[in-house]
Amino acid sequence: MAQVSTHPDIPRHGDPAILARLFGWCTLTVLAAFLINNVLVVGFGYPGTQAAFGGNAAAGWVHIAIYAVAIAIAAAIVMRSTTTSLRWDAHRIHCFNIYLIRALFWAVFLIGVADATIAFMRAENLLEPLLGSSNARLFSRPSWVGSWVHMPLIVIAFGIATVTRTLGFFWLAFLIVIAELLIVISRFVFSYEQALMGDLVRYWYAALFLFSSAYTLFDEGHVRVDVLYAGFGRSTRGIVNGIGTILLGMSTAWVILAVGFGGKQSIINAPISSFEISQAGPFGLYTKYQMAAFIGLFAITMLIQFVSYFFEAVADKRDEPGHREIMQPSAH
Known part of the structure; x- marks a missing residue:
């Protein structure tokens, strides 16, 4: 990316x-x-x-x-x-958004590796011999792990994202393949499997698809049911994209945000505030609350990108210079 x-x-x-x-x-x-x-x-x-x-x-x-x-x-x-210019505003907003997405990718990478390690040590009863009983009990508490392990790693991820661009969609997809491969090898070769392994794949899968959507919008990578659009000129396409962005894109993002963050017991706020974990309990990752947050982060990054897309659409309608030509196949 x-x-x-x-x-x-x-x-x-x-x-x-x-x-x-x-x-x-x-x-x-x-x-x-x-x-x-x-x-x-x-x-x-x-x-x-x-x-x-x-x-x-x-x-x-x-x-x-x-x-x-x-x-x-x-x-x-x-x-x-x-x-x-509208295109310059669109460019600045897009640059901020891809920094945000890159930081989120780094966060799920660091947290996934760290939490999987901790979960493996919990499952194999390695924490108490290494850290003592009192510290081992801390690592079994989701609120403590979320506050003192996950949150610092998120801060570190945002710092890393300012100086490097190496981790992106392709790397996270590659890590998912490796994680799946390890499940297959451990299950069928060594007859060994822990709940944390499936949790890690689901955690990274959710991040890959939800965080990639905004950048895919920038690259016109989403499927467009193209009946009339291909025959439109740039100005008409700008009108269609601008209206569609407001009525369909932004409105959908706002609905997700309003429902997901609609009070303390909403579908996003409640899991986050309680550091909700999966049914696997202490043998799985303590990241289920973050997967609820992914829904909100998806809506946030999409809304930001929709603003950039709206600016580009209005600029196209006004026939302003600087238009990006993107060769993208359409679904007819």
Whole structure:
């Protein structure tokens, strides 16, 4: 997965497109405000925006104020340079998104290896002889492993992603193949299998497909049912892509986010806050809560990429220079 840092063919300035840019940047800043408010609700017990019109109005208005600040930041970004081209904004947003995705890939790689090692030691009763009974009990607690093993590795992953681009889709797919191969060899040659082995494959599979989707959108890699689209000109394609991005792409991402993060007991927040583990218990990986988070991260990275895609679509409609030609087969 290659990140492009400089694109001399992308114009940095052009005719103002204030409304389109304001819509796109508001989407991103409101997304950030939504996630901040979710942390306040789940982690600090805030009541949510609905409380502004109920019994806890002061706390509720804190949430609304965060959204207001987010919109103001978006307006400031747009008005600071009204001639910034749509394609340059799209490029900057895409570069941030692939950094985020690369960091997530590093995180699942590091956590997968570390957690599989810990799970193997738990299954084979190696932790107590090596670390003592008190420390061994800590490694059997999902909340402790999540807080003191997984979280530091996530921070390290984001640091690694700033200096290297070596781990991406192909490497993670290769690791999945290796993990599957080890299962086959251990099961049929040595008659040995642990729950952690299947958990690791599922963990990496989920990350591969959910995190790859945003970059696949950038490369036009998703299947397009092409009935009329192939015959459209660039301007008409820009209109279709722009409308489709809003009505189908962004709306779907927002629905996932609203349902997944809709309160403390939602399908994403509840597993994360409780560090939920699989039915394999101490013999499997302690990463099931992260697989719930993958759903939210999928929606976040897709929404970010949809904003970039929307900017490109509007630029195509306006016939602005810097269009990327992508040769991609279509499904008719």
